[in-house]
Amino acid sequence: MASGLNTSVPTRISGGKNTTAEKLLVAASELMIERASIEVSLSDIAQKSGVNAALVKYHFGNKDGLLLALLARDAATEMSQLEYLINQPISPTAKLKLHIGGIIRAYHQFPYMNRLIHYLLHESSTEAADEVSKFFVAPLLEFQRRLLAEGIKAGEFRKVDPVMFYTSLVGACDHLFFGRHAMSRATGVGPVTDEVCRQYIKHMEALICGGMLSEKKAANGE
Amino acid sequence: MASGLNTSVPTRISGGKNTTAEKLLVAASELMIERASIEVSLSDIAQKSGVNAALVKYHFGNKDGLLLALLARDAATEMSQLEYLINQPISPTAKLKLHIGGIIRAYHQFPYMNRLIHYLLHESSTEAADEVSKFFVAPLLEFQRRLLAEGIKAGEFRKVDPVMFYTSLVGACDHLFFGRHAMSRATGVGPVTDEVCRQYIKHMEALICGGMLSEKKAANGE
Numbered sequence: 364m365a366s367g368l369n370t371s372v373p374t375r376i377s378g379g380k381n382t383t384a385e386k387l388l389v390a391a392s393e394l395m396i397e398r399a400s401i402e403v404s405l406s407d408i409a410q411k412s413g414v415n416a417a418l419v420k421y422h423f424g425n426k427d428g429l430l431l432a433l434l435a436r437d438a439a440t441e442m443s444q445l446e447y448l449i450n451q452p453i454s455p456t457a458k459l460k461l462h463i464g465g466i467i468r469a470y471h472q473f474p475y476m477n478r479l480i481h482y483l484l485h486e487s488s489t490e491a492a493d494e495v496s497k498f499f500v501a502p503l504l505e506f507q508r509r510l511l512a513e514g515i516k517a518g519e520f521r522k523v524d525p526v527m528f529y530t531s532l533v534g535a536c537d538h539l540f541f542g543r544h545a546m547s548r549a550t551g552v553g554p555v556t557d558e559v560c561r562q563y564i565k566h567m568e569a570l571i572c573g574g575m576l577s578e579k580k581a582a583n584g585e
Numbered sequence: 586m587a588s589g590l591n592t593s594v595p596t597r598i599s600g601g602k603n604t605t606a607e608k609l610l611v612a613a614s615e616l617m618i619e620r621a622s623i624e625v626s627l628s629d630i631a632q633k634s635g636v637n638a639a640l641v642k643y644h645f646g647n648k649d650g651l652l653l654a655l656l657a658r659d660a661a662t663e664m665s666q667l668e669y670l671i672n673q674p675i676s677p678t679a680k681l682k683l684h685i686g687g688i689i690r691a692y693h694q695f696p697y698m699n700r701l702i703h704y705l706l707h708e709s710s711t712e713a714a715d716e717v718s719k720f721f722v723a724p725l726l727e728f729q730r731r732l733l734a735e736g737i738k739a740g741e742f743r744k745v746d747p748v749m750f751y752t753s754l755v756g757a758c759d760h761l762f763f764g765r766h767a768m769s770r771a772t773g774v775g776p777v778t779d780e781v782c783r784q785y786i787k788h789m790e791a792l793i794c795g796g797m798l799s800e801k802k803a804a805n806g807e
Contacts, residue, residue, distance in 0.1 A: 456798065481763070514797075521799045526774050527788040528797070534760020535753035541703070552748050566749040574796035575736075575750070576678065577743045 384422045386412045388433050395475035401430070401482055427487040430479055431494055437473045438499045441465070445506040455514030456572065462510065463571060464564045466536045471560045477537045504529050532571065539563050606644045608634045610655050617697035623652070623704055649709040652701055653716055659695045660721045663687070667728040677736030678794065684732065685793060686786045688758045693782045699759045726751050754793065761785050 390412035394403040405426055409416035423429035444465060448458055470476060483495045507529050514520030539555060553559070612634035616625040627648055631638035645651035666687060670680055692698060705717045729751050736742030761777060775781070 518799055520797050521791075523792075523797050524784070524788060527785055530760050530785070531757035531789060531792055534757040534763070536756070538752050538756020538759065541756070562746070563749055563752070566746060567753060570745075570750075570753055570793070570796065572796045572798050574792065574794045575742050575745050576794050577740055 383414055383418055384432070386414055387419060387422060387429065388436055390414075391429060391433050392437075392473070392475070395479075399474070401475050401478045405429070427483070427491050430487070431483060431491050434476065434479045434483065434495065435498060437469075437476055441469050442498070442502050445502065449506060449509055449513075454519060455510060455517050456519050458510055459514065459520075459571065460568045462506075463532070463536070463567045466533065467539065467560060467564050467567065470536060470540050471555065471557075474540045474555075477541065503533070507532070532567075535567060535570075605636055605640055606654070609636055609641060609644060609651065610658055612636075613651060613655050614659075614695070614697070617701075621696070623697050623700045627651070649705070649713050652709070653705060653713050656698065656701045656705065656717065657720060659691075659698055663691050664720070664724050667724065671728060671731055671735075677732060677739050677741050680732055681736065681742075681793065682790045684728075685754070685758070685789045688755065689761065689782060689786050689789065692758060692762050693777065693779075696762045696777075699763065725755070729754070754789075757789060757792075 387408055391403060391408045394407055394411055395401050405419045406416055408429070409419050419429065423432055445462075448461055448465070451458065453461075480495055480499060484492045484500075504525065508525040511520060511523055511525050511528060515522055539559075609630055613625060613630045616629055616633055617623050627641045628638055630651070631641050641651065645654055667684075670683055670687070673680065675683075702717055702721060706714045706722075726747065730747040733742060733745055733747050733750060737744055761781075777785075
């Protein structure tokens, strides 16, 4: 992961060894979770971390540099887990279920992750956008492509287009965190607790694997 | 629909009868589609519509008023179709499939719709947010609640939590339009054409109804 960031993130932070840089990332992450928004200023981050504002510029160049480093930090763990998962000696269906749980837990742990991805892809520099595609979207899509192929070959999955699959799975997982406020206003639905997360993982596993027709209907091929 | 907006949208536009107000909404809608963003200024809207900027203020009060009126315009058609759909003499499964197609086509026609909903729910005034919940989120969720109950009663659907179902379906549909740019950068995936839309509707119908396990696996109850 670290070497993939060399072009736009200063190498002095890419290894995650610099304590000041790490402090700034922790502060940025905490502020985004507190505010449920990625709209945090460099001076807010400096203040919360107790680090001199000038050092933010020194370590990350600008705000986009910091956001990119934050996403890279959070994504690195997730991506290495995908590589681990694909090589496990378990069935493709079991891998798929673990993958669904992994995505939802990652969003729960880093609820700002998807906003950050979209901000960096759409509203920041081209270099930042290319980095995000390279270290986040492409590996996730590639993992799902391999998993789908494996499952189809094993006779467990029907043929599914990987890009459409990616869109529906990532979209559905993301929306638990993005769309929840809208529903809570409309219907008194509460916040996303650990328990809600667990329930949603079960819901998504069942939906993605078996859909929502009753067993009798499904067996009739409807 | 119109009477539900009286508290925050001037009544002179709520009936959709005022030509100047309609022109402004058309211009706002077109600009948002062109830019793939809801970041359009009142002066841009005035300029594109050929309407004097002062009239924007006269008709909508402020930008949030205009955005709310735009969303109300687009949502009104969709919501009346839900009422029509639930009363059709067809099976719950058939209704569900038509509903999935309806959501995806609505996003395709108004790609800024979901951004607008989230902006109005999270970043604008409390009154605007309450209006959106009232005329958009709540009726959609209520429709799905009724459809799910009908399908379970008919023995066609297994038991599914309506809030979780709403989250996964709306999230998956939304992501085709929100997440597409990310994928196109990563993988050369193209824009959302009419054909992509049709394919995604088929994908989502199959996924939501039957999941992605092969028929043999599904029949074994796995």
